[in-house]
Amino acid sequence: MPSATPTGTLPRPAGAAGPARARTPRRLPWRTALAAAAGLLLLLAFPGWSLWWLAPLGPAALTLAVSGQRARAGAWLGLVCGLCWFVPLLSWSGIFVGAVPWLALAGAQAVFLALLGAATAATSRLPLWPLWAAALWVAQEALRGRVPFGGFPWGRLGLSQTEGPFLAFAAYGGVPLVGFAIALTGTLLAAAARSSARGARRGAALALAGALAVPALGGLAWLPLPGSSLTEGGPVRTVAVVQGDVPQPGLEFNARRRAVLDNHVGQTVALAEAVAAGEQPRPDLVVWPENSSDIDPYRNADAAAQITTAARAIGAPILVGAVVGGPGEYVSNTAVVWDPETGPGDTYVKRHPVPFAEYIPHRDFFRLFSDKVDLVRRDFAAGDEVGLLELGGARVADVICFEVVYDGLVRDGVRAGAGMIVVQTNNATFGYTAESEQQVAAARVRAVEFGRPVALASTSGISAVIAPDGSLAASSRLFESAVFVEEIAQRDTATPAEWLGAGPEWLLAALGAGALLAVAGPGLRRRRAGRAAA
Known part of the structure; x- marks a missing residue:
């Protein structure tokens, strides 16, 4: 019987690398x-x-x-x-x-x-x-x-x-x-x-x-890793996390920015009343979320006055998430330490603005595919300093929203000497989806990675306080007002992950x-x- 192999061609060895082309479709x-x-x-x-x-x-x-x-x-x-x-x-x-x-x-x-x-x-x-x-x-x-x-x-x-x-x-x-x-x-x-x-x-x-x-x-x-205790491992500070909620889910939350600010002021004043009544311990510091003041408090005296009112009522500095004008034609996603007596102090500007959400690269080109790019009217500038902030006797590594999934941004703050991690975020634009759960999960991994407690504050959920072993000490639901007051140790031990980078x-x-x-x-x-x- 004649061979089916064409003249001059060797048969394919049985062990030859790669499947035969004729067999791939099957x-x-x-x-x-x-x-x-x-x-x-x-x-x-x-x-x-x-x-x-x-x-x-x-x-x-x-x-x-x-x-x-x-x-x-x-x-x-x-x-x-x-x-x-x-x-x-x-x-x-x-x-x-x-x-x-x-x-x-x-x-x-x-x-x-x-x-x-x-x-x-x-x-x-x-x-x-x-x-x-x-x-x-x-x-x-x-x-x-x-x-x-x-x-x-x-x-x-x-x-x-x-x-x-x-x-x-x-x-x-x-x-x-x-x-x-x-x-x-x-x-x-x-x-x-x-x-x-x-x-x-x-x-x-x-x-x-x-x-x-x-x-x-x-x-x-x-x-050998830390357990679920929030108070072991260092000096303890009382931390309040405030979730003020938004009027409604969606992009329109930004059009009602005064209502969002008022919600966070109101929740903080209510906490102050609970402290005065002996129902809650007085916090050393208060954490508000990203976009808790989309009215620039440096340029709007009324917004500044409202934040000062909340800080004085609670008698502690507030970490405010604000949208601040500048530099130049840009705006900045900024965390501001707001002291009850002296007002605005140290700041952290978000180092990794989100492309197509906080700034539009190559705007003219991408407009060809969707006019949604013009929803971002002014691009956000990127900060250039590590998010280490001091307030209320605590040194916190602050990251804003999606920055929690970028390894180096969190590590920089911890290496700079932070005793705890703070995540400020706004989930209102993602509705009733799993985005907030996924973000909390990332924060839980960071807690284990650096052996640090994490305070996560969201405008509309999920806010959480996370122990060094990644377990949830407290958490809220989506689109509700919530306040947590927890005693949190400021830890200074370094994990191998921190050393190795x-x-x-x-x-x-x-x-x-x-x-x-x-x-x-x-x-x-x-x-x-x-x-x-x-």
């Missing part, structure tokens, strides 16, 4: 379904559903989907995973501005998962491939958190953990190490499944043992990049040799 449907399942599993792990224990199954499913595939097929499968994950996860971003900004943001994040899928497929035949695949997750998140426009590190694997063994890794290597531990558990599960399918029982058992060992190590890592992230990202180079290098050399021979 394999892609079930792989695509598996990649979609990976995205949905990741979605369910995040607040809104909070099934944190599902997080490792996302990387496991995506790794199985791309295993043995060409990079091009891996990119497609990664894109499917990313879309099934980020489109629903970020749905809050389009509640009041429409589908175009929401889908553009989700699609941009999914592109990074496409790159991850391609890289994981390319390295899936290397020895120790589960390790390289997990490191590539960290590399992808490091890139996504920095580009474009300063990046958007929302939805990183580590931010899905509000409890459980993986969360402990935050104290040793921050969010990147938590994400690596989750991804490694998942890729080892994938390795166990692959080995089992091939009948390699010993390999499957070893991989499964490794997958179980990672969370077990996380459980042990909790032992971005080191673990760079090391793990380098491991992933090195694996890619190990695959790409020989291929490039072969192509050069082929061109030279031709």
